[in-house]
Structure formats: C-alpha cells, structure tokens
Amino acid sequence: MITLDAAMTVLATALIIGGTFFLAVGSLGIVRLPDFYTRMHAQGKADTLGGMLMVAGLALHSGLQLSALKLLLLLVFIAVANPTATHALSRAAYRSGLPMWSAKKEEP
Numbered sequence: 001m002i003t004l005d006a007a008m009t010v011l012a013t014a015l016i017i018g019g020t021f022f023l024a025v026g027s028l029g030i031v032r033l034p035d036f037y038t039r040m041h042a043q044g045k046a047d048t049l050g051g052m053l054m055v056a057g058l059a060l061h062s063g064l065q066l067s068a069l070k071l072l073l074l075l076v077f078i079a080v081a082n083p084t085a086t087h088a089l090s091r092a093a094y095r096s097g098l099p100m101w102s103a104k105k106e107e108p
Contacts, residue, residue, distance in 0.1 A: 008060055015057030022050030035101035036093055044086030051078050 029042025052075055059071035 008063075012057045012061035015053050015060065019050045019052070019054030019057060022046045022053060024050075026050060036098055037090060037100055040086050040090045040093075044083055048078065048082040048086075051082065 023046070026042050026046030029046060030039050033039045033042055055071050055075045055078065059068045059075070062068045062071065
C-alpha cells in the first residue's frame, strides 16, 4: 500500500519533470523558430507553464510549511507577470515596425 507521503513525492516529481519538459520545449522553440513573434509565443506559453509546473511541484514537495506558501505566491506572480511581459515585448516590437516572418520570398 502506498502512503500519502509517497504519493505526494511521486506527484511532486511528476510536476517537476513536466515543468522541465515544457521549459526545454520553450527553449528549443526560441532557438528554432523563424522570427521574433513566434519565438515570443514559444517563450510565453511553454515557459509560463513549465515554470508554474516546477514551482507547484516544489511547493508540493516542501509540504505544509511557510516555504510552500511563498512558492504558491511565486506561482501567482509567474501566472501574471510572464504573459504580461511577453505581450508588452511583442506589442513594442510590432509598434516599432519589426516585420513578421512570411513564407513567401520577398522580391526587391
């Protein structure tokens, strides 16, 4: 029979591994995607989810302590700040005239 402590450890490990996966995919997207806007999309989505999963896993692993409450507050901060920063950077790039990637080849 599995105990509650062992189940929480397994769930925390699964969350941390899932967060690591999404952070790796987001990093790969930043390197491989063709332009600034698609790179920002990869960073905004994958890194936000990856960071939130990792912080949730760490909060679950620490148990019922003050550090878990601090980690949950960090989780809320990530959920608000990361998409807001991504949106602000993308909007600033668009307003400054940074062109979007196109599959068509431009002719001079």
